[in-house]
Amino acid sequence: MDIATFDIVVPDHQPFYIACFSDMHTDSWNFDEKKCKEDFEEAKDRKARILIGGDATDGIMHGDRRYSHGRDMVEGDAQLNLITEKLFDFLMPYNDFLDWIGMGNHENTNLQRSHFDIVRGVITLLNQRREKPIHHGGYKGFIRYLIQHQDRTSALTIFQYHGKGGSAPVTKGMIDFNRVRADYEADLYWLQHKHSLIQDPGASRTFVSVKNNLARRQQIAFTSAGYQSDCIERDYNESGYICDFSDTLATASAMGNAVIEAKLKGDAHELTYRVLQ
Secondary structure (H helix, E strand, O other): EEEEEEEEOOOOOEEEEEEEEEEOOOOOOEEEEHHHHHHHHHHHOOOEEEEEOOOOOOOOOOOOOOHHHOOOOOOOOOHHHHHHHHHHHHHHHHHHHHHEEOHHHHHHHHHHHHHHOOHHHHHHHHOOOOOOOOOEOOOEEEEEEEEOOOEEEEEEEEEEOOOOOOOOOOOOHHHHHHHHHHHHHOOOOEEEEOOOEEEOOOEEEEHHHHHHEEEEEEEEEEEEOOOOOOOOOOOOOHOOOOOHHHHHOOOOOEEEOOEEEEEOOOOOOEEEEEEEO
Protein backbone atom coordinates (compact mmCIF):
# COMPACT_ATOMS: atom_id res chain seq x y z
CA MET A 1 0.00 0.00 0.00
CA ASP A 2 1.27 3.49 -0.77
CA ILE A 3 0.29 7.16 -0.39
CA ALA A 4 0.48 9.70 -3.20
CA THR A 5 0.00 13.40 -2.41
CA PHE A 6 -0.48 16.14 -4.98
CA ASP A 7 -0.70 19.93 -4.52
CA ILE A 8 -2.87 21.97 -6.84
CA VAL A 9 -4.06 25.58 -6.88
CA VAL A 10 -7.73 26.17 -7.74
CA PRO A 11 -9.53 29.55 -7.90
CA ASP A 12 -12.26 29.95 -5.28
CA HIS A 13 -15.61 28.44 -6.27
CA GLN A 14 -14.19 27.02 -9.51
CA PRO A 15 -14.66 23.27 -10.05
CA PHE A 16 -11.65 20.96 -10.04
CA TYR A 17 -11.77 17.64 -11.91
CA ILE A 18 -10.03 14.29 -11.44
CA ALA A 19 -10.57 11.72 -14.22
CA CYS A 20 -10.28 8.08 -13.08
CA PHE A 21 -9.53 5.46 -15.73
CA SER A 22 -8.97 1.75 -15.24
CA ASP A 23 -9.16 -1.63 -17.00
CA MET A 24 -8.22 -0.16 -20.36
CA HIS A 25 -6.50 -3.34 -21.67
CA THR A 26 -4.93 -1.29 -24.47
CA ASP A 27 -3.26 -4.32 -26.09
CA SER A 28 -6.35 -6.56 -26.12
CA TRP A 29 -8.23 -7.48 -29.30
CA ASN A 30 -11.46 -5.87 -28.05
CA PHE A 31 -9.97 -2.61 -26.72
CA ASP A 32 -12.36 0.19 -27.78
CA GLU A 33 -9.68 2.74 -28.61
CA LYS A 34 -12.13 5.25 -30.08
CA LYS A 35 -14.30 5.38 -26.95
CA CYS A 36 -11.26 5.53 -24.67
CA LYS A 37 -9.70 8.40 -26.62
CA GLU A 38 -12.98 10.30 -26.52
CA ASP A 39 -13.02 10.08 -22.72
CA PHE A 40 -9.36 11.11 -22.47
CA GLU A 41 -10.02 14.08 -24.74
CA GLU A 42 -12.99 15.07 -22.57
CA ALA A 43 -10.76 14.90 -19.47
CA LYS A 44 -8.16 17.04 -21.26
CA ASP A 45 -10.83 19.62 -22.20
CA ARG A 46 -11.86 19.82 -18.54
CA LYS A 47 -8.17 20.26 -17.60
CA ALA A 48 -8.73 17.30 -15.26
CA ARG A 49 -5.92 15.55 -13.45
CA ILE A 50 -5.78 11.96 -14.71
CA LEU A 51 -5.40 8.80 -12.62
CA ILE A 52 -4.98 5.42 -14.31
CA GLY A 53 -5.91 2.37 -12.28
CA GLY A 54 -4.89 -1.22 -12.84
CA ASP A 55 -5.08 -3.32 -16.00
CA ALA A 56 -4.06 -0.56 -18.37
CA THR A 57 -2.67 -3.49 -20.36
CA ASP A 58 -3.79 -7.05 -20.99
CA GLY A 59 -0.35 -8.64 -21.16
CA ILE A 60 -1.70 -12.20 -21.46
CA MET A 61 1.21 -14.46 -22.45
CA HIS A 62 1.83 -18.14 -23.16
CA GLY A 63 1.15 -20.22 -20.06
CA ASP A 64 -1.79 -18.09 -18.91
CA ARG A 65 -5.09 -20.02 -18.93
CA ARG A 66 -6.70 -17.02 -20.65
CA TYR A 67 -4.20 -17.03 -23.53
CA SER A 68 -5.32 -17.72 -27.10
CA HIS A 69 -3.04 -17.36 -30.12
CA GLY A 70 -6.03 -16.25 -32.18
CA ARG A 71 -6.38 -13.13 -30.01
CA ASP A 72 -2.71 -12.08 -30.14
CA MET A 73 -2.44 -8.38 -30.95
CA VAL A 74 1.33 -8.02 -30.51
CA GLU A 75 3.74 -9.85 -32.80
CA GLY A 76 7.37 -10.64 -31.99
CA ASP A 77 9.33 -12.08 -29.11
CA ALA A 78 9.71 -8.80 -27.18
CA GLN A 79 6.00 -8.64 -26.41
CA LEU A 80 6.26 -6.90 -23.04
CA ASN A 81 8.43 -4.18 -24.56
CA LEU A 82 5.97 -3.68 -27.42
CA ILE A 83 2.98 -3.61 -25.03
CA THR A 84 4.73 -0.99 -22.90
CA GLU A 85 5.52 1.13 -25.96
CA LYS A 86 1.93 0.84 -27.20
CA LEU A 87 0.61 2.14 -23.87
CA PHE A 88 3.19 4.94 -23.93
CA ASP A 89 2.08 6.02 -27.42
CA PHE A 90 -1.55 6.09 -26.30
CA LEU A 91 -0.86 8.13 -23.13
CA MET A 92 1.71 10.56 -24.51
CA PRO A 93 -0.86 13.18 -25.75
CA TYR A 94 -2.14 13.42 -22.16
CA ASN A 95 1.22 13.32 -20.39
CA ASP A 96 0.90 16.80 -18.87
CA PHE A 97 -2.31 15.75 -17.10
CA LEU A 98 -1.15 12.41 -15.68
CA ASP A 99 -0.54 12.19 -11.92
CA TRP A 100 -0.69 8.51 -11.00
CA ILE A 101 -0.64 5.04 -12.61
CA GLY A 102 -1.46 1.97 -10.50
CA MET A 103 -1.21 -1.81 -10.63
CA GLY A 104 -3.86 -4.36 -11.56
CA ASN A 105 -4.00 -8.13 -11.57
CA HIS A 106 -2.70 -8.23 -15.18
CA GLU A 107 0.38 -6.12 -14.39
CA ASN A 108 0.88 -8.04 -11.16
CA THR A 109 0.82 -11.38 -13.01
CA ASN A 110 3.39 -10.18 -15.53
CA LEU A 111 5.64 -8.90 -12.76
CA GLN A 112 5.50 -12.25 -10.97
CA ARG A 113 6.12 -14.35 -14.09
CA SER A 114 8.50 -12.23 -16.16
CA HIS A 115 10.00 -9.90 -13.51
CA PHE A 116 9.09 -6.94 -15.72
CA ASP A 117 6.95 -4.08 -14.34
CA ILE A 118 4.92 -2.66 -17.24
CA VAL A 119 3.75 0.28 -15.14
CA ARG A 120 7.32 1.20 -14.20
CA GLY A 121 8.32 0.83 -17.84
CA VAL A 122 5.70 3.20 -19.22
CA ILE A 123 6.24 5.72 -16.40
CA THR A 124 9.97 5.73 -17.19
CA LEU A 125 9.23 6.61 -20.82
CA LEU A 126 6.65 9.30 -19.92
CA ASN A 127 8.85 10.90 -17.25
CA GLN A 128 11.56 11.58 -19.82
CA ARG A 129 9.17 14.06 -21.43
CA ARG A 130 7.95 15.93 -18.34
CA GLU A 131 9.41 17.75 -15.35
CA LYS A 132 7.43 16.36 -12.40
CA PRO A 133 7.46 12.54 -12.21
CA ILE A 134 4.30 10.45 -12.37
CA HIS A 135 3.62 8.51 -9.18
CA HIS A 136 3.82 4.71 -9.47
CA GLY A 137 0.83 3.43 -7.50
CA GLY A 138 0.17 0.00 -6.06
CA TYR A 139 -2.70 -2.48 -6.07
CA LYS A 140 -4.34 -0.47 -3.30
CA GLY A 141 -3.49 2.73 -1.49
CA PHE A 142 -4.37 6.37 -0.91
CA ILE A 143 -4.32 9.30 -3.32
CA ARG A 144 -4.58 12.74 -1.72
CA TYR A 145 -5.07 16.13 -3.33
CA LEU A 146 -4.23 19.22 -1.30
CA ILE A 147 -6.35 21.85 -3.03
CA GLN A 148 -5.08 25.35 -2.37
CA HIS A 149 -7.67 28.10 -2.66
CA GLN A 150 -7.25 31.82 -2.15
CA ASP A 151 -7.25 31.72 1.65
CA ARG A 152 -7.21 28.05 2.65
CA THR A 153 -6.15 24.51 1.74
CA SER A 154 -8.64 21.66 1.49
CA ALA A 155 -7.78 17.97 1.37
CA LEU A 156 -9.54 15.41 -0.80
CA THR A 157 -8.59 11.80 0.02
CA ILE A 158 -9.25 8.88 -2.33
CA PHE A 159 -8.80 5.24 -1.34
CA GLN A 160 -8.19 3.10 -4.42
CA TYR A 161 -8.29 -0.67 -4.67
CA HIS A 162 -8.04 -2.58 -7.93
CA GLY A 163 -10.27 -5.31 -6.56
CA LYS A 164 -10.91 -8.95 -7.38
CA GLY A 165 -13.75 -11.34 -8.19
CA GLY A 166 -16.54 -11.14 -10.75
CA SER A 167 -18.70 -8.30 -12.00
CA ALA A 168 -21.21 -8.53 -9.10
CA PRO A 169 -24.38 -8.17 -11.23
CA VAL A 170 -26.61 -9.04 -8.26
CA THR A 171 -25.03 -7.16 -5.33
CA LYS A 172 -23.89 -4.24 -7.54
CA GLY A 173 -20.57 -4.10 -5.70
CA MET A 174 -22.11 -3.06 -2.39
CA ILE A 175 -20.29 -5.82 -0.48
CA ASP A 176 -16.90 -4.58 -1.73
CA PHE A 177 -17.83 -0.98 -0.97
CA ASN A 178 -18.78 -1.88 2.61
CA ARG A 179 -15.59 -3.88 3.10
CA VAL A 180 -13.25 -1.03 2.20
CA ARG A 181 -15.32 1.58 4.06
CA ALA A 182 -15.05 -0.52 7.22
CA ASP A 183 -11.25 -0.50 7.30
CA TYR A 184 -10.07 2.58 5.39
CA GLU A 185 -10.93 6.23 6.05
CA ALA A 186 -11.37 8.42 2.96
CA ASP A 187 -13.68 10.85 1.19
CA LEU A 188 -13.99 8.70 -1.92
CA TYR A 189 -13.49 4.98 -2.53
CA TRP A 190 -12.45 4.03 -6.05
CA LEU A 191 -12.67 0.35 -6.98
CA GLN A 192 -11.78 -1.21 -10.32
CA HIS A 193 -11.54 -4.66 -11.95
CA LYS A 194 -15.25 -5.51 -12.21
CA HIS A 195 -15.76 -3.79 -15.59
CA SER A 196 -18.90 -2.16 -14.20
CA LEU A 197 -20.08 1.41 -13.67
CA ILE A 198 -21.39 1.40 -10.10
CA GLN A 199 -21.77 4.23 -7.59
CA ASP A 200 -23.01 4.45 -4.01
CA PRO A 201 -23.31 8.13 -3.04
CA GLY A 202 -25.36 7.62 0.11
CA ALA A 203 -22.87 6.82 2.85
CA SER A 204 -21.83 9.50 5.35
CA ARG A 205 -20.39 9.70 8.86
CA THR A 206 -20.89 12.12 11.72
CA PHE A 207 -17.79 13.49 13.43
CA VAL A 208 -16.53 16.39 15.56
CA SER A 209 -14.68 19.01 13.53
CA VAL A 210 -11.47 20.79 14.55
CA LYS A 211 -13.71 23.66 15.70
CA ASN A 212 -15.59 21.26 18.03
CA ASN A 213 -18.74 21.31 15.94
CA LEU A 214 -20.76 18.34 14.74
CA ALA A 215 -20.22 17.74 11.04
CA ARG A 216 -21.16 15.21 8.40
CA ARG A 217 -18.71 13.66 5.98
CA GLN A 218 -19.98 12.22 2.73
CA GLN A 219 -18.19 9.07 1.56
CA ILE A 220 -18.85 8.18 -2.08
CA ALA A 221 -17.85 4.77 -3.42
CA PHE A 222 -17.63 4.06 -7.15
CA THR A 223 -16.12 1.75 -9.75
CA SER A 224 -14.71 2.62 -13.16
CA ALA A 225 -15.58 0.17 -15.91
CA GLY A 226 -12.85 0.08 -18.54
CA TYR A 227 -12.76 -0.22 -22.32
CA GLN A 228 -13.19 -3.82 -23.44
CA SER A 229 -16.13 -4.06 -25.81
CA ASP A 230 -18.39 -7.12 -25.93
CA CYS A 231 -19.98 -6.00 -29.21
CA ILE A 232 -17.48 -7.42 -31.68
CA GLU A 233 -18.93 -9.91 -34.15
CA ARG A 234 -17.00 -13.03 -35.18
CA ASP A 235 -17.55 -15.38 -38.12
CA TYR A 236 -16.56 -18.80 -36.78
CA ASN A 237 -17.51 -20.45 -40.08
CA GLU A 238 -14.59 -18.68 -41.70
CA SER A 239 -11.75 -19.18 -39.22
CA GLY A 240 -13.13 -21.56 -36.62
CA TYR A 241 -13.85 -20.69 -33.00
CA ILE A 242 -11.28 -18.41 -31.37
CA CYS A 243 -10.89 -19.18 -27.68
CA ASP A 244 -12.08 -16.17 -25.71
CA PHE A 245 -12.06 -16.06 -21.92
CA SER A 246 -14.73 -13.31 -21.90
CA ASP A 247 -17.13 -15.60 -23.79
CA THR A 248 -17.18 -17.90 -20.77
CA LEU A 249 -18.63 -15.14 -18.57
CA ALA A 250 -22.39 -14.80 -18.22
CA THR A 251 -22.48 -11.02 -17.97
CA ALA A 252 -21.40 -8.27 -20.37
CA SER A 253 -18.92 -5.50 -19.59
CA ALA A 254 -19.79 -1.84 -19.19
CA MET A 255 -17.44 0.81 -20.58
CA GLY A 256 -16.33 4.21 -19.41
CA ASN A 257 -14.45 6.12 -16.73
CA ALA A 258 -15.45 8.18 -13.70
CA VAL A 259 -14.81 11.89 -13.12
CA ILE A 260 -14.63 13.47 -9.68
CA GLU A 261 -15.86 17.07 -9.54
CA ALA A 262 -14.76 19.03 -6.44
CA LYS A 263 -15.43 22.67 -5.56
CA LEU A 264 -15.91 25.07 -2.65
CA LYS A 265 -19.49 25.76 -1.65
CA GLY A 266 -20.96 28.81 0.08
CA ASP A 267 -19.43 31.33 2.47
CA ALA A 268 -18.22 28.53 4.74
CA HIS A 269 -15.88 27.40 1.95
CA GLU A 270 -16.94 23.80 2.40
CA LEU A 271 -15.32 21.41 -0.08
CA THR A 272 -17.99 19.38 -1.86
CA TYR A 273 -17.53 16.63 -4.41
CA ARG A 274 -19.51 14.32 -6.64
CA VAL A 275 -18.73 11.56 -9.14
CA LEU A 276 -19.80 11.84 -12.77
CA GLN A 277 -20.21 8.54 -14.65
